[in-house]
Amino acid sequence: MDNHYALIIGICLVLGLLSGAVMYLSDFCIAGMFRDLFLLRRTVMLRYLVLLVVLSMMLFELARQMGFLTLYPFPLLYSPTPANLIGGFLFGTGMVLAGGCVVGTLYKMGSGSVLSAVAFIGLIAGSGLYAEIQPFWASFVKSTTFFQGKITIPQMLGISPLIPISLSSVFGLYFISLWYKDRKLVRISYAKGYLQPWKAALLLSLIGLSSYALIGMPLGVTTSYTKLAAYIGSVLFKEHTDGLAYYHTLPLKYVHPLSGIRLQGGPGPGFDAISAIQFPLVAGIVLGSAASAAWLKEFRIPFGAPIRQYVSALSGGVIMGLASRMAPTCNVWHLLGGLPILAASSVLFLLGLFPGAWLGSRIFAGLVMKERRNDQDVYYGEEIR
């Protein structure tokens, strides 16, 4: 293996391990943040997402000013299209039904969650499903893209990112200071080894910055899910999989900032830059979470959830996997990468995410948690004295 690939794999594995541990210890569930807004009318966890986005925004801009971010905007970000909105909507629905987003599924699976493992299978299936509709969807994206060649809002306005980034950061910091003053950033938890979510937000913003500076782009995992689907497809249905145009595309073409080597990668089977970046990250998140759970003696593989929850996790995973290709890419890429540099596609994705999470919450409350006529079916109680 080339040395530069070994370097990338090593960096991504470490970043993944750290992310998995941080997310597990703080239960930093982005899907839950949006879901609870609609299902429980709670905004408490969304505050930490705002904190994370604002911190990332400031750190990315600071690093850019200091010359650490040579790729700006980073690769795999495109001009806006309604596909971002539609993808965000579907993604929002899927992540609520799956019980976690694309990385939430990983850290929960790492701690032994069978439901998240089912959602992960759904994610791979949904990502593979996209390859079947890609020619149609790609032509829709092409015909509806606006501000062709412009990716971020500052690019569209023809101004330096410093001005809108500073204004957005000050606006965000104002709310964060109010929450801090009202002691709304600290949560009381009885979980062993609990990491306060504000600390998790700070650590994740530093992990995101490290990824951007060392790899050339922030954290992202979903193309690897498509790659897994392509691997499986090439074993089971080789001829059909080989004939799918999507698996022959190479959307990632860039110069790795640390080594200066030109890299490329795509969703098709075969080792490339996507494999070197995303597989170690995925493995790292799962292992980081598993190690944290084992350290706290909380690792276990539980079965026994109602069948409807497995169906919800699987269908949510499929929808989320499909949506992460349609959008394109996922919540982590858009919210923790694109939004901090004011990418217009990420703003559209976020706008779609809210109604999508609302719909997911309605389906979850109405179908997954619905009581049956025979109350005994949903009564979990056992009188013991």
Add this chain to the structure above:
Amino acid sequence: MNLIKFDIRSQICPATLLIALKEINRHTQSLEEGTVKLVFLTDNRDALTTIPESVTNMGYSVNVIKDENCYSIEVSGGER
């Protein structure tokens, strides 16, 4: 006092919280009278924040114990 145990381990998020809230509402009268204590067994870390938070806001007492395989969240109405 009657002790009712609910084994709600291995649930998808946020089913743990929703089930706990439903059972607390189902036993409101007994909790208020102090004749029953509800115990929820969970392996969901998020529930160790959300259930105590909700229960406290509802005016009940909460106590959490870590067992070998899971956490027990005890809810009683004694201090309401």
